[in-house]
Amino acid sequence: MELLVCIKQVPDTSEIKLDPETNTxxxxxxxxxxxxxxxxxLEAALEVKDANPGARITVITMGPPxxxxxxxxxxxxxxxxxxxxxxxxxxxxxxxxxSYTIACAIKKLQQDQGHPFDxxxxxxxxxxxxxxxxxxxxxxxLGIPQVTYVCGIEVTGDTVKTKREHEAGFEVLExxxxxxxxxxxxxxxxxxxxxxxxxxxxxxDIGMLTVKDLDVDPKRLGLxxxxxxxxxxxxPPLRAAGTxxxxxxxxxxxxxxxxxxxxxxx
Numbered sequence: 001m002e003l004l005v006c007i008k009q010v011p012d013t014s015e016i017k018l019d020p021e022t023n024t025x026x027x028x029x030x031x032x033x034x035x036x037x038x039x040x041x042l043e044a045a046l047e048v049k050d051a052n053p054g055a056r057i058t059v060i061t062m063g064p065p066x067x068x069x070x071x072x073x074x075x076x077x078x079x080x081x082x083x084x085x086x087x088x089x090x091x092x093x094x095x096x097x098x099s100y101t102i103a104c105a106i107k108k109l110q111q112d113q114g115h116p117f118d119x120x121x122x123x124x125x126x127x128x129x130x131x132x133x134x135x136x137x138x139x140x141x142l143g144i145p146q147v148t149y150v151c152g153i154e155v156t157g158d159t160v161k162t163k164r165e166h167e168a169g170f171e172v173l174e175x176x177x178x179x180x181x182x183x184x185x186x187x188x189x190x191x192x193x194x195x196x197x198x199x200x201x202x203x204x205d206i207g208m209l210t211v212k213d214l215d216v217d218p219k220r221l222g223l224x225x226x227x228x229x230x231x232x233x234x235x236p237p238l239r240a241a242g243t244x245x246x247x248x249x250x251x252x253x254x255x256x257x258x259x260x261x262x263x264x265x266x
Contacts (some may be wrong), residue, residue, distance in 0.1 A: 001055035003045045004078065004109075004117040005103060007038035009063055009070035010128040034070045037123025039190040041183040045121045046191065048076050048155050056080045058109065058117070060209075062090060062102055068206050075201035076193035083109065083207040089252045090211075092223030095129070099137030101221060103253065106142060116144075119160065120180040124149055132182070139180040146180045147173055153188050 009029040042059065056210040059074040062085040073084040085105045093101065110116045120142075122135035132148070138148035151170070152163030158180060164171050165186070175243050193201075211221070219225055243259070245252040260266040 001048070001052050001119075002115065002117045003048060003055060003057045003119050003121065004072065004106065005038070005042045005045050005057060005059045005121045006135070007042065007061045007070060007074060007123070008035045008126045009060055009067040010126055010164055011032070019040070019141045028123060032066070032069070034073055035123050035126045035128075037125060037127070037183060037185065039123075040185055040187050041121035041181075042074055042077060042079065043188045043190040044181070044183050045119070047188065049078070049117065058083065060102065060105060060109075062086070062093075062098060062105075071206055072201040072204065073193065075204055076198040078194070078197055081207070082204065083209055085209045087210040088232060089221050090216070092226060093221065094226035094228035095131050095133040095137060095171045096227060097221055097223075097225040099134045100141055100225065101214075101216065102134070103138050103141030103258075104216045105209050106138070108209065108214055119155075120144075120178070122180065122182045124182045124184050135180060135182040142180070144178050144180055145175050147175060147181075148182045149184050150181045151184050153181065153187070166259065168250040228252065229244060250260045 009032050011033045012033055013223050042057075047056050049057055057078045057079045058081040059071055060083045061071060063070075065084070065086060067086070068084055071084060075082055083105070085101060090097075090101055106117065106120070118171070120138070124135070125132035126134070136146050136148060147160075147162045147164055149164045149166060150162045154161040158177050159174055160177060160181075161172065162181060164173065165184060211218075217225075245255050247255070257266065
């Protein structure tokens with residue numbers, strides 16, 4: 001069984017700052033981490049591997065050379081192979097161009113190994129963009145089924161039984177391989193890196209995939225292939241502190257009505 005996990009190295013959102021002129025993230029000096037939802041996706045793949053001896057896990061990411069750090073963290077948790085999709089031509093990509101590029105890289109890896117990946121795992125969304133678009137778009141580019149917001153997964157033969165969460169409750173679906181799933185936080189608790197895997201991760205020669213390695217349409221790459229345009233990014237104004245009345249309910253309601261009348265709400 002061949003499993004693939006798509007991850008992203010993201011800035012720690014507690015330290016994010018925006019460039020007021022370009023409306024882009026200021027990444028200089030920021031601490032980078034593996035997108036938390038992608039760690040849930042990796043743990044799901046590791047659990048499937050634990051239950052299916054002989055299964056292999058490949059991890060890929062698209063980004064600058066320093067994204068190798070994120071890949072090595074995944075290797076230290078138990079992934080078998082890792083590839084970095086990197087090229088200046090990919091810079092400035094929105095979700096559409098990113099998913100297209102990653103899908104082309106996946107096709108390249110599938111061609112090299114002679115068969116498709118059985119399950120592709122993604123986090124439900126990246127914490128820096130919060131779009132939840134890349135995973136589903138990859139599935140569309142590959143022409144395979146997708147199950148999003150997965151909080152439970154069980155593999156039996158060629159059938160994958162998933163439990164997905166949404167606002168109205170849960171759905172249980174059965175899908176045949178190959179397919180793509182996106183993981184939510186409640187799916188599992190990611191394991192810690194192990195020493196033996198960490199040693200291997202530090203010595204591992206990560207594969208590099210550039211434009212020259214992929215069969216791509218240059219017009220669909222990077223900024224040129226990105227129809228998204230961010231006109232303005234700003235922080236909403238902070239709300240003023242509310243008023244608390246300590247009086248009995250009857251008197252407090254009266255004061256609330258008086259306050260709403262004074263503000264011409266009523």
